Amino acid sequence: MSVKIGQIGLGAWGRNLLRTFYNLPEARPVLGCDVDTAQLSRISGAFPGVNWTRDYSELISDPGLDAVVIATPPADHFQLASRAIEAGKDVFVEKPLALNLDDGRKLVELARKNERILMVGHIMEYHPASLKLKEYISSGKLGRVYYLYSSRVNLGKVRDIENSLWSFAPHDISMIMFLLDKIPVSVTSTGASYLQKNIEDVTFLTLHFDDKTMAHIHVSWLDPHKERKLTVVGSKMMAVFDDTESTEKIRLYDKGVDTKLDYSTYGEYLSLRAGDILIPRINSTEPLMAECAHFIECVKSRKQSISDGRDGLRVLTVLTAAQKSMERGGAPVEIKFDL
Ligand SMILES: NC(=O)c1ccc[n+]([C@@H]2O[C@H](COP(=O)([O-])OP(=O)(O)OC[C@H]3O[C@@H](n4cnc5c(N)ncnc54)[C@H](O)[C@@H]3O)[C@@H](O)[C@H]2O)c1
Missing domain, CATH: 3.40.50.720 (NAD(P)-binding Rossmann-like Domain)
Structure with missing residues (x-):
């Protein structure tokens, strides 16, 4: 029924x-x-x-x-x-x-x-490209995730109650926590209001995780570009998810820096690796x-x-801490999740 x-x-x-x-x-x-x-x-x-x-x-x-x-x-x-x-x-x-x-x-x-x-x-937790990225991360294909950064900017609808952090960043925060399957331990955030008093048009925030993984998010409705992009830098591979691309949404780069042993000196040296780029086929279901x-x-x-009330609360906890950091001029704010 x-x-x-x-x-x-x-x-x-x-x-x-x-x-x-x-x-x-x-x-x-x-x-x-x-x-x-x-x-x-x-x-x-x-x-x-x-x-x-x-x-x-x-x-x-x-x-x-x-x-x-x-x-x-x-x-x-x-x-x-x-x-x-x-x-x-x-x-x-x-x-x-x-x-x-x-x-x-x-x-x-x-x-x-x-x-x-x-x-x-x-x-974003239902987007086929997020599911593909999550599969790459959890299977270890990317190696250890070092850091991520995303941008969700355009010249778009200017809200008059919630700022750009509360309006746009729930997408990025929920997606990043979904991909990494963990909650950040602290956040730093800065933003500025140009068009209306006390409603930040642009916000830059950085989430810090307990294993040194870092995620930077840039959101704005006052920007010349329309960008919906997430880059994930791992120890083995790097991935870019560009949601403005119609079909080729993910590019997987076999790029990185390896530590190698120099047999003549028995010392270690860093060697750059720039291999193939893979564009995986992504299921075309509308998110x-x-x-x-x-x-x-x-x-x-x-x-x-998957995105139940607790998940909503996790995102709300990060948003609240980010707002506090913004009000304190970008000072780090600890994130404690309790229900
Ligand atoms: N998932 C996404 O990608 C996405 C994209 C845009 C907006 N959103 C979310 O969707 C929600 C709505 O955003 P929007 O852009 O459609 O806003 P909007 O302002 O275009 O539309 C909101 C509508 O709600 C009506 N409304 C307000 N209070 C009401 C009430 N008490 N009873 C009945 N109607 C009421 C308004 O008249 C208006 O038509 C927001 O929470 C926003 O964050 C999600």
């Missing part, structure tokens, strides 16, 4: 979510909600069979719905998600889970207590489709999602 869905928030990203759920055979969006009539009239003709409302309370209390999808700006995530869980619905909430740790913890606890599925839209299908599968099987 298909999962009956109600969705709150039908803006730029919400429309993509609705279209994707609408096209999944196991899901059936039956009610869409947006406070803005213009958003409703813009899409209402495109989804036959879906009813529309401007009142989210009507949607949340609808006994015919199994699950609620939340794609409003993050300031509303906590209130809407907690009300939906309390009404007995499974919840998919867009990233970030909430705008502070207390709210995030309450949501995770509420979902646990009510035995509801709580999934956060960390889409959003994979993410939405995973939510439906979790609702049906009652299994925890």
Whole structure:
């Protein structure tokens, strides 16, 4: 039987979510909600069979719905998600889970207590290229991961509540923790506001892991380039994931520096290695489709999602520490994850 869905928030990203759920055979969006009539009239003709409302309370209390999808700006995530869980619905909430740790913890606890599925839209954990990279890292193909760096920049939608850190970096933070399968121990972060007071348009943050692995993230909506790129430097190989490429998203470089023994002096020397470049074939599944299908599968099987509430909380913990570091002029802030 298909999962009956109600969705709150039908803006730029919400429309993509609705279209994707609408096209999944196991899901059936039956009610869409947006406070803005213009958003409703813009899409209402495109989804036959879906009813529309401007009142989210009507949607949340609808006994015919199994699950609620939340794609409003993050300031509303906590209130809407907690009300939906309390009404007995499974919840998919867009990233970030909430705008502070207390709210995030309450949501995770509420979902646990009510035995509801709580999934956060960390889409990069469902991207076929991330899955391929994770396979390379966990199989040891890249060797020891020394460091990573990513950029998610463009000249794009300027937010007026959350800054570039909270708006964009959840993607990179969730992807990096997913790839390495660990949580950073500290973070340093700097950012600057140019367009609006106290809303940083650009953020540079560095995550430090206990084994000296380092991950640098650059996010901005005020940049001449559109870049979605992650570079992973390992002891054996290096990889670049470029999400703006249509098909050749990953390049694997057989490049590195080896330590060799010099038999004439019995000393060691460093030798550069620049071998082949491999472009692996990546499964062409649309990441959003994979993410939405995973939510439906979790609702049906009652299994925890890969990006469940705890995963949302891990990202929230890093964001909170990064924000604190930014407010302290880039001083390192320790990360402690407790639930
Ligand atoms: N996964 C991704 O790649 C991705 C990309 C963009 C945005 N997002 C996330 O999606 C969410 C929405 O972003 P967006 O760009 O679509 O924003 P948006 O501002 O374009 O749309 C938000 C919509 O929510 C509606 N809304 C706000 N409060 C409401 C309420 N209480 N009840 C009903 N409707 C309400 C607004 O009227 C608006 O139409 C954010 O959490 C954002 O971080 C994710």
